[in-house]
Amino acid sequence: MVITPDIIVVLCVLVVVILLFVFDWVRVDVVGIMVLVGLPLLGLVTPQQAVSGLSSNAVVSIIAVIIIGAGLDKTGVMNHLARIILRIAGKREKRITAMISGTVALISGFMQNIGAAALFMPAARRIAVHTGIPAGRILLPMAFCAIIGGTLTLVGSSPLIMLNDLLVIGGIKNKPFGIFSMTPIGIMLVVAAMLYFAVLGKKILPDGKQQDVGGPLSPLLDKTYHNVGDIYEMYIPAEGFKENTLIGLQIRANYACTVVASYNHITHKRIVAPLPEDLLCPGDSLAVVGDEVYVKKMAADLGWSYSDELKVFADDLSQSNAGIMEGIVTPRSRLVGKTLGSFQFRHKYGVTPLAIFVGHEMIISDLSNQTVAEGNALLLHGKWSSFHRLKEQNDLVFTEPVRGEVVREDKALWALGCLAISLFMILVLNIQLSIALFFGALGMILGQVLSIDEAYQSVDWMTVFLLAGLIPLGIAFENTGAAKLIAVTLMNVLGVPSPTLLLFGIAILTSFFTLFTSNVGATVLLVPLGINLALSCGCDPRAAALTVALAASNTFILPTHQVNALIMRPAGLKSVDYLRAGIGMTVLFLLVLVGGMRLLFL
Incomplete structure (x- = not known):
């Protein structure tokens, strides 16, 4: 193939994007917007293709599944899930990470990995607050295992779903793969990932700032x-x-x-x-x-x-559920002229007075008989939901924003029903992912689990614009022929390799493409190429095709995969955090994948 000016330009754009990600000169969503605007100006994609990412199935699905996750969190479902995990795993980081990562990986084998990760993210964040573990140390392994979980079954990821349609060898469609044909290799990959984080987690995961789980006062x-x-x-x-x-x-x-x-x-x-x-x-x-x-x-x-360590009340009094607030008595407060005991804070609002500040004196004992005056400061302990109700009475002005939110536990069954219907539409009725998930999100709003404003506020727009900008970059690679040029060049370099070297070459090439282009695009391009090369080397072409489909999940080095992008802001991660943890994971993935293919398929 001839190297055209357009190929040179798109490769330069790719280098600039990598540098911006690695050195973190601008935020990742700004990088996405720069790509979205720059590619049509350079003539590498049409204006329609440039904005196609905003309406892509992946981006729309992310918006919908975040809203569903917010609804589940709003009803307390994720809090109950976090409580169960903590009851089993305790506060040990390795056990918590392994339990969450393993569960998400299993679920990802039967539904889109972005959905599994998004649904578990609220529970994982609550666990981080309960235990004091930095959120990134839980969410990053969870994200990697969610991506790898897509290798467990034929319906776990888009490349595997379309694999059988690409098995055309010499004009004849070859024997299709069964739903669990790749499961042994998928299990190997998931176990390898969990061992990777268990052994090297302290060295490769971001230190972050540990959550404060100390005393009750800010x-x-x-x-x-x-x-x-x-x-x-x-x-x-x-x-x-x-x-x-x-x-x-x-x-x-x-x-x-x-x-x-x-x-x-x-x-x-x-x-x-x-x-x-x-x-x-x-x-x-x-x-x-x-x-x-x-x-x-x-x-x-x-x-x-x-x-001094909460065990019995670890969940009820965790910082995500309860805390201490200072309230100043307003001039028109019903408290003025009354004793604290007569106002019955515990009976009416479920909060406990701890102290009252009168002038320059703090009083702790005999609070019930203290007469309240305008401007007095009260120190109160209770659940955040109780403080939200108390705030509506306008008797006190709180000196700090009230954390948490009012939990709508009465809507929990409705929220779970919306999720169940969405999953049924995806897995049984085979309705497109984005439509099915938005049906569930709409159900959350119509059922008053979330208001429409709360739904809008729950969406992480940084993730949306990051992915919306990277999707046209993949289109540009295909439009200009850059993707095909790189693939053909590498295959020419390999010549007539041994089966092991062939699989390594195919896996490395696929892993590279999935960092910047869609995993579906990489699969469509490389499966026929791998099949033809396997035939010329005397290798099983089905093994080469399966290697491509599985290697399409090997995308950990940059936050370009939709799952990695999803957790970036909630986990407080930077591009360098993915690079540090992702390099080793990428190498391990390649070794386990090729080793498993050699053992089971060649």
């Missing part, structure tokens, strides 16, 4: 209310304690500590902001906020034990 409030203390769990022994109420124990009066949650070991009921008249029994647990000196004294006096 840095701002800690400067003012440092005497309030931290949060501790207290355990009442099964013997030696007589039943008593919270008010009967006089914990605040005697120890300057506040009970913010209780757990009944018989009913297994956890209550945030328990009432003063609630009964405590032997074997129950409490969460208290106070200075460790007083907590220690209380434990010694009452014969209880305590811990």
Whole structure:
């Protein structure tokens, strides 16, 4: 083939894109927009092709699946999933990473990997907050395994879905692959990836900033209310304690500590902001906020034990679910002139007063009898959903934004139903991915799981524009003939290779193309090429075709794959993070893939 000026230009564009990704000179979505605008100006694609990425099946599917994931998160479904994972895996990073990555990989074998990753991302982010593990250390292995999970079955990825249609050898369609023909190799790849992160995770995963899971106060409030203390769990022994109420124990009066949650070991009921008249029994647990000196004294006096690590209340009082807020009493507040006890914060709003700041004095003990005046500051503990309800009353002005959101648990079954219908449409009715997923997203909105504004806000537009810009770059490679030129040149260099070298060459070439072009485009181009070369080398052409389809999932070095792009912002990742973790994963993928093909198909 002849090297044309257009081929030279598109290769230069590719080099510039790689440099921008690697050195992070501008944000990745800006790179995508630059490509989207630059390619038609250079005459490499038509204006229609340049904007085609915005309406592509992949990009539209991402928008829809993010909305579905947001709906599931809004109803608390993902919080329950996170709780189950934490109950099984604890707070150990390797176990959490392996469990999430393995589950997502399995699901990716039967649905599009972007869908599996997007649905699990809210739960993974919640787990990061619960455990203090940087989100990138969970989400990056999850993303890689979601991509690799597409190799588990014939319906796991687009290249494998279309593989049988490309098996034309000498004008005759060859024996098709079964749905589980590639499963042994897919399992090898998934296991290899999980071992890769288990062994080298600390060296290759981004350090990030560990989530703060320490005391209950924000840095701002800690400067003012440092005497309030931290949060501790207290355990009442099964013997030696007589039943008593919270008010009967006089914990605040005697120890300057506040009970913010209780757990009944018989009913297994956890209550945030328990009432003063609630009964405590032997074997129950409490969460208290106070200075460790007083907590220690209380434990010694009452014969209880305590811990500064939350176990019983790890989920209920995690930073994603509950915390402490400071509220200033407004001039027209109903609190003015009343005592704190008469306002019944626990009964009405499910929040617990910890302290009141009057002038320059902070009061912790005897809060119930304190008369509230305009301008007083109250320190309150409770669930974020309770603070959102309290904020609507306009009795207090909070000094910091209220975290979290109101969870619509009553819509959980509806949200799960929308997801189930979308999956049924994809897997059984064979409806196009984007249409089926948008049907589910629409169901979330019509069912009032999400408002339309919340749906818009949930979409990560950085991901959308990154992928929308890279799709026309792949089209430009095909339009100019650059893709075919590179493929033919490499195959000519290989000459008449051995079967192992042939498979390596095919796998490397496919891996390169899928970084910048669509995996479908790379498969369409390289399967016929691989088949013809395999015939000339006396190698099984079906093995060469399958190698191409599987190697199309070997795309880890840059955030150009839709799954990698999806997690980039939530995980706080940069292009160099993909490069550091992706180089080793790419090499390992090639070795396991070719080794598996040699073992099972040649």
